[in-house]
Amino acid sequence: MNDMNTTIDLSALDHDRFKSWPNDQDYCVTCGLCSSDCPASGIDDFDPRKLVRMVGLGMKDEIIETRWSWVCTLCGKCQNVCPMGVQIPSMVRQIRSMRDRDATPGILHKGLETAIQSGNNLGLPREDFIFILEDVAEEIAEEPGFEGFKVPIDKQGAGLLTTIHNKLVNTHTEDLKHWWKIFHAAGEDWTVSSINWEGTNWGYFTGDDERMKIMTERIVEQMDRLEVKNLLWPE
Amino acid sequence: MATDLELKDGGVADNVVIIGGNACARQIGEKMEARNVPVVYIIRETAAGIQPGANVLEKAGVTDCRGGVGDFTLSVRQNGKRFTQRAGAVVIAENGDLRPDHEAYGLDLSPRVRPLSEIANGDLPDTVRPGESVAVFLHGLARESNPATTRTVMNSALTLARDKDLKTYVLTRNLKVAGNGLEKLYRSAREAGVVFVKFTWTAPEIRCSHQEIQVSFTDEATGVLFTLTPDVAAVDEILAPSPAFKQIQAAFKLRTDSAGFLQADNVHRFPVETNRKGIFAAGPARGLLGEHAWTADAGAAAEALTTVLQGKAPDSAHKAEINRNQCVRCLTCYRVCTYRAVRIDIARPRVIPEACAGCGVCAAECPREAIRFNPYEPSAVSAGIVDARLERSEELFTVAFLCGRSAVPAREQAFRNGWNAPPGLFMIDVPCAGSISVNHLLGAFQAGAGGVLVIGCHPDNCHSENGTLHAKSRIKELQNIFDKIDHPRDRVVSASLAANMDAGFVRIVEEFENRIAGFGAPDK
Numbered sequence: 168m169n170d171m172n173t174t175i176d177l178s179a180l181d182h183d184r185f186k187s188w189p190n191d192q193d194y195c196v197t198c199g200l201c202s203s204d205c206p207a208s209g210i211d212d213f214d215p216r217k218l219v220r221m222v223g224l225g226m227k228d229e230i231i232e233t234r235w236s237w238v239c240t241l242c243g244k245c246q247n248v249c250p251m252g253v254q255i256p257s258m259v260r261q262i263r264s265m266r267d268r269d270a271t272p273g274i275l276h277k278g279l280e281t282a283i284q285s286g287n288n289l290g291l292p293r294e295d296f297i298f299i300l301e302d303v304a305e306e307i308a309e310e311p312g313f314e315g316f317k318v319p320i321d322k323q324g325a326g327l328l329t330t331i332h333n334k335l336v337n338t339h340t341e342d343l344k345h346w347w348k349i350f351h352a353a354g355e356d357w358t359v360s361s362i363n364w365e366g367t368n369w370g371y372f373t374g375d376d377e378r379m380k381i382m383t384e385r386i387v388e389q390m391d392r393l394e395v396k397n398l399l400w401p402e
Numbered sequence: 403m404a405t406d407l408e409l410k411d412g413g414v415a416d417n418v419v420i421i422g423g424n425a426c427a428r429q430i431g432e433k434m435e436a437r438n439v440p441v442v443y444i445i446r447e448t449a450a451g452i453q454p455g456a457n458v459l460e461k462a463g464v465t466d467c468r469g470g471v472g473d474f475t476l477s478v479r480q481n482g483k484r485f486t487q488r489a490g491a492v493v494i495a496e497n498g499d500l501r502p503d504h505e506a507y508g509l510d511l512s513p514r515v516r517p518l519s520e521i522a523n524g525d526l527p528d529t530v531r532p533g534e535s536v537a538v539f540l541h542g543l544a545r546e547s548n549p550a551t552t553r554t555v556m557n558s559a560l561t562l563a564r565d566k567d568l569k570t571y572v573l574t575r576n577l578k579v580a581g582n583g584l585e586k587l588y589r590s591a592r593e594a595g596v597v598f599v600k601f602t603w604t605a606p607e608i609r610c611s612h613q614e615i616q617v618s619f620t621d622e623a624t625g626v627l628f629t630l631t632p633d634v635a636a637v638d639e640i641l642a643p644s645p646a647f648k649q650i651q652a653a654f655k656l657r658t659d660s661a662g663f664l665q666a667d668n669v670h671r672f673p674v675e676t677n678r679k680g681i682f683a684a685g686p687a688r689g690l691l692g693e694h695a696w697t698a699d700a701g702a703a704a705e706a707l708t709t710v711l712q713g714k715a716p717d718s719a720h721k722a723e724i725n726r727n728q729c730v731r732c733l734t735c736y737r738v739c740t741y742r743a744v745r746i747d748i749a750r751p752r753v754i755p756e757a758c759a760g761c762g763v764c765a766a767e768c769p770r771e772a773i774r775f776n777p778y779e780p781s782a783v784s785a786g787i788v789d790a791r792l793e794r795s796e797e798l799f800t801v802a803f804l805c806g807r808s809a810v811p812a813r814e815q816a817f818r819n820g821w822n823a824p825p826g827l828f829m830i831d832v833p834c835a836g837s838i839s840v841n842h843l844l845g846a847f848q849a850g851a852g853g854v855l856v857i858g859c860h861p862d863n864c865h866s867e868n869g870t871l872h873a874k875s876r877i878k879e880l881q882n883i884f885d886k887i888d889h890p891r892d893r894v895v896s897a898s899l900a901a902n903m904d905a906g907f908v909r910i911v912e913e914f915e916n917r918i919a920g921f922g923a924p925d926k
Contacts (some may be wrong), residue, residue, distance in 0.1 A: 174618070174627045176628075177571070177629065177630050182569075182595055193590075300650055
């Protein structure tokens with residue numbers, strides 16, 4: 168928080184402000200188990216207990232202002248150890264949702280806007296996406312044991328649809344190969360959609376439930392379109 | 403279901419006397435009556451609340467208690483009359499006093515600063531306005547909190563927040579919710595909007611004037627500096643011994659704890675025993691508050707009473723016995739006996755075998771050596787040491803006296819862990835370090851010991867209360883003699899242990915052996 172030395176009249180806070188949140192944060196006994204289990208504890212003075220406590224006391228301005236909710240990776244270790252069953256990641260998302268959208272951290276905000284418009288966080292056109300996938304497939308086909316390997320894009324009625332993390336078609340194309348080789352070796356009947364293939368859901372990470380749903384629905388639409396029953400969403 | 407107890411034969415009194423008439427006392431009485439054990443209540447007040455038909459001595463008190471388990475004779479005073487009442491066993495469940503603990507918080511009571519029970523009874527200052535006012539509970543900040551008080555605090559905080567619509571805060575250290583329904587109560591209080599602030603290594607600053615109370619603190623979870631200006635502050639109450647406790651303590655000759663409750667701070671007395679066999683302290687008499695604690699104690703007391711009335715209480719294997727021809731009636735035994743097992747019969751002390759716990763402290767303390775405590779007589783023990791010396795060829799011979807409650811179990815564990823006793827060491831198991839007299843120590847040296855070690859319980863953990871202290875003072879006495887004759891004082895050493903300290907036992911013995919080896923074998 169910015170100014171820890173300011174004195175606050177505790178009884179002037181509205182402690183019931185976040186009572187309707189379904190995260191049981193009010194039952195916190197400040198034991199600190201969450202803080203000792205959190206891999207992000209200590210970053211920028213963050214620890215989960217502080218946020219839970221501030222929400223319980225109703226410190227609205229402070230929890231919106233602080234970077235702490237954005238330091239959290241939503242990994243959920245805190246929730247695993249909480250003796251009072253406080254759902255901390257869900258609470259953190261709720262805090263994130265209270266920020267003005269253009270005040271969410273830069274890359275997340277821009278990426279989500281782009282994804283809503285174009286179908287993926289990079290704004291990568293369909294032709295470019297197909298080109299990159301086929302290029303990677305050709306490289307695999309040159310390796311012994313993978314002769315004739317092809318990437319099955321938009322294969323109707325496949326057994327498995329897999330989403331793609333945008334970084335795998337941007338800076339980490341090598342990582343696509345590991346997945347694909349496993350599918351090949353396992354004889355999996357798989358496919359990848361040429362549109363709305365983005366597996367990363369920055370609506371989820373920014374606490375934007377509405378856009379999270381849009382991104383999720385788009386994946387379900389592809390399953391319907393390609394008549395695939397199983398989804399692999401490696402995110 | 404009523405079951406007749408099979409009572410111990412031999413003309414023992416088969417009844418129970420209960421001192422007190424509160425809920426704890428009544429539960430004990432009901433449990434004993436259900437087992438067809440006759441119950442007599444002795445109550446300072448009137449018999450309100452006790453079931454009709456019960457045998458109650460109202461407005462009465464005990465002034466003396468003679469005898470031992472199964473055969474106590476109580477001197478009772480009622481309405482200016484004196485009479486005696488026999489008892490097989492006695493349980494004391496006398497009420498303590500609830501006292502506000504404001505002084506520990508540095509506060510004076512005022513219309514704004516109130517004892518907890520007043521707030522709990524809904525007695526709020528006129529200045530309190532529903533929907534606006536702030537209430538603060540100060541709980542467990544000045545001393546360890548009591549779960550029964552925690553229950554009252556949470557119940558009344560819940561009421562203030564929910565029914566009076568007050569902003570309600572509980573400032574506390576550990577909030578102990580490990581009791582029936584306490585965690586549920588915590589959750590309900592939170593749901594009603596009560597805010598709990600826990601202090602672990604800091605404390606709130608409380609300033610109080612006629613106009614207002616100012617509380618400021620740093621919230622330890624967030625590091626935020628908060629202030630509160632409560633319209634009313636409730637301070638903890640603590641249970642204190644009532645004035646009657648002193649009189650009961652004197653009548654029954656009980657050891658008290660530091661606050662004056664009727665059970666000494668000694669782990670061997672838990673849950674309801676006192677220093678006297680067959681006399682028990684339950685509930686408020688031993689400082690406990692709250693319905694649940696009283697119920698638990700009532701159950702424990704009923705079991706303990708039943709056990710002693712059936713003659714099934716564990717008894718010591720060896721009893722002290724006073725030789726009347728040697729006794730000069732100095733009454734040292736009477737004074738030192740923790741268990742009150744020495745009675746004075748027509749100006750002569752006599753040991754009550756049923757009450758004797760077999761610690762041997764009286765025998766070791768008797769200046770006339772008039773108390774026999776077989777098989778631990780100094781002559782017998784010394785003869786054993788002479789034999790042990792003859793069996794050993796080692797140059798250096800040492801002797802250790804080990805208390806059966808601490809050093810012996812520690813040694814047994816050390817053996818199980820593979821420890822090998824030094825071959826020149828002869829160990830003697832005794833019931834209590836306090837049974838070792840100067841004669842025992844000198845006997846060991848006369849038999850050729852280069853060093854003597856006495857290991858007892860830690861001083862606050864001694865079953866006979868002062869056994870370790872007696873042992874230490876005798877060793878000091880002998881060391882002073884050694885100083886005068888220019889003999890190394892550390893050839894005789896005392897140490898204390900807990901029963902689970904096997905590694906500590908090995909270390910003490912090794913240090914002792916090394917030290918004595920440094921002195922070398924004694925001159926022949």
